[in-house]
Amino acid sequence: MTYPVVWIVIVASQIALAGLTLVLAVLRRDRQAQRPVTVGRGEATNPSTWQASAFEGWPTTATGGTTEGATTIGRVPPTNAGGSSRVTGEFAAVSLGGLVDTQGPIRSVGARGEGRRVTPTALIDPEALLTALRAVVTRDIMYEQIVSALDRVPLDQRVLFVKMLRNESWMHRALEESTSRFWWRRLAAARLLAIVGDARDRTDMRRLIGDTHPAVQSVGTTCLLRYADNDLISQVLDGLTTRTPAVQAYQVNVLRQRDALVVPLLLKRIRADAPPAKLNAYIDVARALDSRDCFERVASLSIHQNAEVRIAVARALRNSRSEMSVIKLLSMLRDTDWRVRAQAARGLGLMHDERAVKELSRAITDPAWWVRFRAGLSLAMLGEAGRAALEDARTLPDRFGSDMAIFVSGLSDASIAELAADV
Amino acid sequence: MTPLITLLVDTMTVILVFFLAFHSLDAILLMLAIPELWSDWRVANTEYVRTLVGNEAMLPVSVVTALHNRAHDARSIVSMLLALDYPRCEVVIVNDGSTDATMDALIRAFDLYRVPPAFTVSTQTSEVRAYYRSRTNTRLLCIDKDHGGIADALNAGINAARYPYTLVVNSDVVLEPDALLWISRPIVLHRDVAVVSPSISVGNGGRMVGDRFVPVAPRSVLFGIHTVEYIRAFVFERLGWNRVASNLVYPASAALFKRDHLQAVHGFSTTSEAPGIDLAVRLYRHLTDEGMNPRFVVIPDAVAWRTLPERRDDQAALRVQRQRGTLRTLWEHRGMIGNPEYGMMGVLVLPVVALRYLVAPFLELGGLIGLIIGSMAGVLRPGFVWAYLATVVVYPMLLSVWTVMLEALTFRRYSRRADLGRLAAYAMLESLGYRQLLAWVRVRALFANRSLRRPYGQHALTKIA
Numbered sequence: 060m061t062y063p064v065v066w067i068v069i070v071a072s073q074i075a076l077a078g079l080t081l082v083l084a085v086l087r088r089d090r091q092a093q094r095p096v097t098v099g100r101g102e103a104t105n106p107s108t109w110q111a112s113a114f115e116g117w118p119t120t121a122t123g124g125t126t127e128g129a130t131t132i133g134r135v136p137p138t139n140a141g142g143s144s145r146v147t148g149e150f151a152a153v154s155l156g157g158l159v160d161t162q163g164p165i166r167s168v169g170a171r172g173e174g175r176r177v178t179p180t181a182l183i184d185p186e187a188l189l190t191a192l193r194a195v196v197t198r199d200i201m202y203e204q205i206v207s208a209l210d211r212v213p214l215d216q217r218v219l220f221v222k223m224l225r226n227e228s229w230m231h232r233a234l235e236e237s238t239s240r241f242w243w244r245r246l247a248a249a250r251l252l253a254i255v256g257d258a259r260d261r262t263d264m265r266r267l268i269g270d271t272h273p274a275v276q277s278v279g280t281t282c283l284l285r286y287a288d289n290d291l292i293s294q295v296l297d298g299l300t301t302r303t304p305a306v307q308a309y310q311v312n313v314l315r316q317r318d319a320l321v322v323p324l325l326l327k328r329i330r331a332d333a334p335p336a337k338l339n340a341y342i343d344v345a346r347a348l349d350s351r352d353c354f355e356r357v358a359s360l361s362i363h364q365n366a367e368v369r370i371a372v373a374r375a376l377r378n379s380r381s382e383m384s385v386i387k388l389l390s391m392l393r394d395t396d397w398r399v400r401a402q403a404a405r406g407l408g409l410m411h412d413e414r415a416v417k418e419l420s421r422a423i424t425d426p427a428w429w430v431r432f433r434a435g436l437s438l439a440m441l442g443e444a445g446r447a448a449l450e451d452a453r454t455l456p457d458r459f460g461s462d463m464a465i466f467v468s469g470l471s472d473a474s475i476a477e478l479a480a481d482v
Numbered sequence: 483m484t485p486l487i488t489l490l491v492d493t494m495t496v497i498l499v500f501f502l503a504f505h506s507l508d509a510i511l512l513m514l515a516i517p518e519l520w521s522d523w524r525v526a527n528t529e530y531v532r533t534l535v536g537n538e539a540m541l542p543v544s545v546v547t548a549l550h551n552r553a554h555d556a557r558s559i560v561s562m563l564l565a566l567d568y569p570r571c572e573v574v575i576v577n578d579g580s581t582d583a584t585m586d587a588l589i590r591a592f593d594l595y596r597v598p599p600a601f602t603v604s605t606q607t608s609e610v611r612a613y614y615r616s617r618t619n620t621r622l623l624c625i626d627k628d629h630g631g632i633a634d635a636l637n638a639g640i641n642a643a644r645y646p647y648t649l650v651v652n653s654d655v656v657l658e659p660d661a662l663l664w665i666s667r668p669i670v671l672h673r674d675v676a677v678v679s680p681s682i683s684v685g686n687g688g689r690m691v692g693d694r695f696v697p698v699a700p701r702s703v704l705f706g707i708h709t710v711e712y713i714r715a716f717v718f719e720r721l722g723w724n725r726v727a728s729n730l731v732y733p734a735s736a737a738l739f740k741r742d743h744l745q746a747v748h749g750f751s752t753t754s755e756a757p758g759i760d761l762a763v764r765l766y767r768h769l770t771d772e773g774m775n776p777r778f779v780v781i782p783d784a785v786a787w788r789t790l791p792e793r794r795d796d797q798a799a800l801r802v803q804r805q806r807g808t809l810r811t812l813w814e815h816r817g818m819i820g821n822p823e824y825g826m827m828g829v830l831v832l833p834v835v836a837l838r839y840l841v842a843p844f845l846e847l848g849g850l851i852g853l854i855i856g857s858m859a860g861v862l863r864p865g866f867v868w869a870y871l872a873t874v875v876v877y878p879m880l881l882s883v884w885t886v887m888l889e890a891l892t893f894r895r896y897s898r899r900a901d902l903g904r905l906a907a908y909a910m911l912e913s914l915g916y917r918q919l920l921a922w923v924r925v926r927a928l929f930a931n932r933s934l935r936r937p938y939g940q941h942a943l944t945k946i947a
Contacts, residue, residue: 065869068502069877072509076884079516084891086520243521273671304541305670428602462598469595474620 185212185220193229202250209254225255237263242272249278256285268294276302277309283317292320296328299340307340315347322350329356335365342368346375354379361387366396373399377406385412392418397427404430408437408479413444420448424460431459435467439475487861490852494862497849498870504842505877507834511722512714512884518721519892522782541666542570543738544643547651548635549575553583557591559653564619568662571649572621574639579608579629588624592616604745607638633750633757640741640749649738656685656695656787657736664783665738676769676776677762679729679737681717683895684709685787695787699901699908704797706908707916708790713905714885717893720780727826728778730762730835736786743769756807763815763832770824785895798923805927808839839924846921849874875913882909 188208205224212220224230230251237248249267252260260282267279268291280295295310302310314321321344328341338360345353357375360368373391376384388410391403404422407415415437422434438445438452452464470478545563549556556575563573577585588594594614608630616622627638636650647669649662661680668675686705688697700706723729735758747764754760762778769776791797812819812832819836821828853870856862862870886905889896896902 062865062869065498065502065873068506069872069880072506072877073880073884075513076509079513080884080888080891083516083520083888303671303673466597469597470615471617471620474615477620 185216185223188212188220189223189227193227202247202254205251205254221255225257230255234260234263237267242270242275245270245272245275246278249275249282253278253281253285256282258286261286261288261291264291265294269298273303273306276306280306280310280313283313287317287320289320289324292317292324296321296324296341296344297337299344300336307343311344311347314344318348318350322348322353325353326356329353329360331360331363335363335368338363338365338368339371342371342375346378349378351379351381354381354384358383358387361391366394366399369394369396369399370402373402373406377409380410385410385414389415389418392422397425397430400425401427401429401433404433404437405479408433408440411441413441416441416444416448419445420452423449423452423463424455424457428459428463431463432467435463436475436479439467439470440479487859490856490861491866494849494852494856494866494870497845497852498866498873500841500845501849502873502877504837505873505881508714508719508878508881511719511726512881512888514722514725515718515888518725519782522721540569540663541647541669542572542645543568543647543649543662543666544572544574544639544645544741545649545651545662546574546576546636546639546643547653548578548632548639549580549584549653550578550629550632550635551580551582551584552653553580553587556584556587560588560592560622562656563651564622565659566657566662567660568666570645571662572623572643572645574623574625574643576625576627576635576639578627578632578635585624585626589614592622592624593618594622594624603641605637605641605749607634607641610638613642631752633752633754636757637749637752640744643741646741647738648741648744649736651736651786652788654789655682655736656789658695658785661783661786664781665736668779668781669738669740672777674775674777675779676743676774677737677739677765677778679720679735679778679780680786681720681780681782682712682735682786682788683717684712685789686792688787695785697787697895698898699896699904701904703908703911704794704916705790706904707912708797710882710886710905710909710912712788713889714882716780717782718885718888721782723831724779727831728766728776729780730759730778730827730831735788739765754807754810755803756811759804759808760811760814763811763818766827767815767818767824770827775825782893785893801920801923802927805839805924808835809928812836812839843921843924846874846918847925850918878917879910879913882912885909 209217209220233251234248234255236244237252239245239248245267248263249270252263252267256264264279264282264286267275267282270276270279283291283295292314295314299307299310325341325344325348329338329345333341342357342360345357354376357372358379360372361376363369363372369391373388376388385407388403388406391399392407394400394403400422404419407419419434419438419441423431423438425431425434435449435452438449441448449464449468453461453468455461455464467475545566547559547563549559552559560573560575563575575588577588594616597613597615599610599613608628610625610627612626614624614626616624623642625638625642627635630638632652640648640650647666649665651657657680665678665680668678683697684700684705685695685697686702686709687700688695700709720729737758743765744761747761747768749761750757751760751764766776766778791800812835815832818824818828819832824832849870853862853867857867883906886902886909889905890902896905
């Protein structure tokens with residue numbers, strides 16, 4: 060009785076593997092589907108071979124025009140290994156973005172050479188481009204196609220073109236995928252919203268910003284560059300602590316570009332009684348914004364009871380480059396927590412303020428290695444006065460201080476700049 | 483039937499059921515690798531995620547490796563690590579008491595100068611003689627220390643690493659230039675990822691073309707079988723494990739950790755014969771006990787090419803070490819096996835590892851002997867014998883062939899048809915003798931009384947040079 064089970068299990072597993080492999084093969088081929096459309100002109104020249112694509116899977120059929128050297132390019136596989144020495148003429152979607160690009164040295168076996176980027180020969184009327192797009196858009200590479208198309212629209216007509224795009228039925232269908240259960244479809248919808256989104260899409264934007272997948276969260280945040288209001292900005296600010304470091308960095312970068320809306324909302328949140336984790340995230344945003352009001356509010360937290368907050372404050376203040384920040388950092392050099400002292404020492408070096416030499420000379424004998432290290436590096440960055448203080452420190456009776464001074468003195472200027480810039 | 487015959491038939495049936503279940507699990511892992519790959523491609527192919535990977539959020543990483551008697555290729559190994567395409571990383575090289583001119587070669591090649599011992603020590607190691615920094619490359623730190631073995635040397639490197647993340651790389655591994663960018667991606671994108679390991683393949687016979695390593699299917703049958711085994715076990719099955727649970731990664735080859743985590747468990751064990759596996763289990767236990775729900779993941783990109791020893795004795799020694807080290811680790815952490823508090827790692831991964839390393843070799847050999855005796859004595863019916871052979875020989879053989887097909891369809895690292903044909907042939911040969919030989923080596927390892935220390939491997943770049 061065991062035997063049929065054995066055969067059934069083995070055969071079933073092979074069928075399942077074959078099926079899944081087939082699905083994978085089909086999906087891959089689908090992603091590489093090539094649908095040619097002729098909308099512009101381009102040229103590529105290369106001594107031996109060329110790579111004719113702005114990105115993987117882009118259709119690259121040459122229609123019309125002339126080809127010299129080898130043969131007509133035909134459909135170029137995604138490895139983008141073309142086979143012509145010189146190609147001119149009307150290109151398919153390659154020249155939609157005006158791109159025939161080798162993107163660096165060619166890696167195909169037996170061929171080496173450089174190609175060149177071909178600039179579009181002419182801008183295209185939005186109506187004509189939209190008609191071309193209707194024929195060519197595929198779900199997987201829609202974003203790239205639209206971005207390429209945007210490059211071909213005259214600047215004064217881009218707003219109109221985006222409005223026309225937003226009203227296309229295929230665009231509506233694509234945007235509806237913001238509720239898909241597959242994250243990559245939500246991602247695709249978010250990318251499109253980042254191009255065509257407006258006030259009517261704020262519910263979708265809100266959902267995408269709060270998505271579970273970090274890539275969707277990031278791209279969803281980019282939609283704020285198209286449309287933003289207090290509600291959406293607040294959602295991003297309040298969710299910062301739950302995001303991964305990469306998404307946080309991405310979101311802070313977007314918030315920086317919306318500073319007019321962000322600053323008032325941030326000032327409301329940077330308060331001593333806020334939860335420390337959130338406060339740290341807000342301080343990091345303030346650091347990126349370059350707003351005097353925000354820096355003043357941040358500086359007021361330099362005596363906050365939570366050491367993590369004080370560390371964030373010390374990190375933020377070095378970006379402000381104001382008189383007040385130097386004074387605050389000098390006082391933080393005597394903090395009870397070594398991490399705060401280390402950040403303060405580092406900040407004083409990066410601010411290149413020679414008033415810090417005396418305090419940093421004292422800090423090079425600090426009991427904590429990191430404080431001594433940062434103080435040494437900072438002294439080395441403070442011009443002649445700092446270098447002289449470092450030279451004096453080499454003969455200090457404190458062995459730890461003199462060791463650090465010797466270590467830092469041996470570093471080249473480039474090394475010091477590199478070490479000081481590190482985290 | 484006499485009781486002896488009944489016992490033989492029943493035992494053979496149990497062994498058949500065991501291997502049917504065991505290989506079916508491998509088949510499921512292969513199947514799960516396919517959606518995992520698809521999902522990963524989605525991330526890798528998305529321009530926005532590439533931006534994420536390349537932006538300021540990239541985590542600063544210390545790359546740590548240990549060298550012992552590598553004067554001839556120390557320069558090329560360090561140059562390869564310094565050439566890694568990554569915005570913020572330092573390279574920490576530990577010269578583990580080399581008796582040749584390794585340290586002199588490093589000093590000359592990178593214009594090293596001695597710096598004071600200004601580093602915190604979180605894990606005790608054998609004595610460090612000196613620390614060096616480079617005048618030509620500020621990202622390089624070299625440590626010269628007394629010989630203490632690879633684990634001890636890596637611990638010294640971890641002590642001196644100043645960045646919050648540490649990539650530990652064995653000196654017999656070649657990394658692709660953009661490896662670090664891809665290895666760090668899961669940690670950047672997901673909060674619960676504690677360890678990331680690249681997929682590891684056999685690099686013997688490969689060559690460098692520009693800055694890329696181009697693998698070639700080895701002509702040696704043994705290396706060929708190793709290559710197929712690595713592709714199946716260290717690439718596709720690990721991707722399958724990503725879907726189910728955490729991977730039991732082998733950090734000694736190449737893995738990215740948070741430095742705090744390494745310090746909390748005092749780095750690699752200097753007494754374990756498989757320090758990588760030992761570290762992985764200890765770390766998982768520590769993080770779970772601390773209330774975290776850590777994930778150890780393997781990524782399909784960023785291939786690390788590992789050079790296996792040329793001599794068969796050395797290869798067998800590596801297997802013996804891994805076998806003994808793994809079983810010792812499992813014994814020390816037996817409380818985790820089957821314990822739901824440790825999630826899928828406790829319930830599934832560790833029991834499977836225990837079965838694979840402890841039970842399967844005995845059953846493989848016992849089944850073979852039972853099959854021969856039973857067939858010769860005529861007590862096993864032909865139908866059973868065919869079913870047994872199908873389960874123990876044909877089933878894993880088919881899985882290995884699928885592995886090669888998936889490799890050809892997905893990664894395409896072996897682009898030449900001749901290479902793929904050779905790999906398919908090796909996949910078929912794997913079940914015809916090699917697997918049984920491996921079982922013998924594993925059984926023998928349990929009774930070897932000599933304690934072995936993990937040796938330093940040979941670097942593929944040596945071969946290239």
